[in-house]
Amino acid sequence: MIVTLTLNPAVDVSTNVDRLVPTHKLHCAQPQYDAGGGGINVSKAIHRLGGHSLALFTAGGPNGLTLQKLVDTEALSYQLIHIDGMTRESFVVTETSTNLQFRFGTPGPEITPMEAESCLTALSKLPASTDYLVISGSLPPGLPTDFYGLITRQAKAQGIKVIIDTSGKPLQSALQCGVFLTKPNLGELARLVGKERLEGKQVSLAARELIQARWCEVVVVSLGPRGALLVTNDLHEYIPAPIVKTISTVGAGDSLVGGMVYALGQGKSLSEAARLGVACGTAATQNSGTHLFQKQEADELLAWINQQSGSVNEW
Incomplete structure (x- = not known):
């Protein structure tokens, strides 16, 4: 069983306008509302693939009720943690020009x-x-920066593998407790190993540095439109991403994680999981808002990735 945790979810509002102009009253398109937040998006991705997960998230105030209704629309299994504060909103505007x-x-x-x-x-x-706990998204105000570390220790004591996707001190606190898998981007990975930037072979060396420190067993480095790099103690694989027309990058990273954990839950290898993750993440960029992707889109991109991955070793 897969459980996703979102401590700082959001009602995602997305719209578009011809051009953003300061001080002018801008007439935007009809907004789209989606249930957002890292873990919720991961659960949505798993559901798109035909899988099942339990989405655990906080919710409060009128926005919390809206969030719950949006999650109901997605037909996700979920459990609320009620809070007094108002669930936040996030806002995305695409400039069509x-x-x-x-x-x-x-x-x-x-x-x-x-x-x-x-x-x-x-x-x-x-x-x-419960086999996997996916901790994803930002840490809300009021919680100590080591809270994800507390959760990681508790989950490990329960025999649950932790997948962490966040940034900054909350990420480091979880890693120091030893997670199963983490998905940093290049900037996050560089900061974790005390570097300003990473290039070429430095990326896999930095990933192995985390593994050798026992901060994690698996690192999947997100390379954005270039794909991802899968690194373990004895595995180094570059997974290229197909070139597509990008409409929105919102939820692409969460889709990558969702595809990976779904595949792992199905008994697939790490290589197969990372390839499906890149396919889902790329497919998500072809859709607006946090609609994420449809399974057919991910399947088509996965077929391309499987053809390319065997012949491409460097990025």
């Missing part, structure tokens, strides 16, 4: 110590059949 995308996010509601304890309690009661 340039195809540039502008993304606006807010910090989210402050989580009280009692609400934090409710989160830990909910996690302690996960079914014994």
